[in-house]
Amino acid sequence: MWVILYLGISLYKNNPLVLPIAGIVIVSCFATIFSINPVNSLLGGYKRYDGFASLVIYICLFFVTVEYVRLEMIGLFINSIIITACIMCVYGVFQYYGYD
Numbered sequence: 444m445w446v447i448l449y450l451g452i453s454l455y456k457n458n459p460l461v462l463p464i465a466g467i468v469i470v471s472c473f474a475t476i477f478s479i480n481p482v483n484s485l486l487g488g489y490k491r492y493d494g495f496a497s498l499v500i501y502i503c504l505f506f507v508t509v510e511y512v513r514l515e516m517i518g519l520f521i522n523s524i525i526i527t528a529c530i531m532c533v534y535g536v537f538q539y540y541g542y543d
Contacts, residue, residue, distance in 0.1 A: 458509055464502055471495055 475495040478484040487494035512520055537543055 460505075464505070468499070468502060471498055 472495065475481060475484040483494065485494050486492065486496055534543075
């Protein structure tokens with residue numbers, strides 16, 4: 444949070460999703476604190492690292508994307524995601540047939 448404030452990143456860039464995301468973070472934080480196994484809720488379990496820490500990282504990525512990806516960059520952004528996904532799919536097929 445201090446890094447965001449130090450860099451001067453505006454989290455409220457007229458985005459209607461800021462308040463619902465803040466609500467999700469608050470509810471998830473309370474769920475993590477009051478869970479039966481807080482460490483597992485914070486970090487996730489074995490082979491499923493989907494705890495509160497992952498949620499916070501995803502939300503930070505969302506805010507960085509909203510802040511720095513402009514409308515004219517969306518085409519490049521989507522193309523890079525598609526190319527990366529295609530490379531991963533080809534690699535997955537190679538792994539399936541034992542060529543890794």
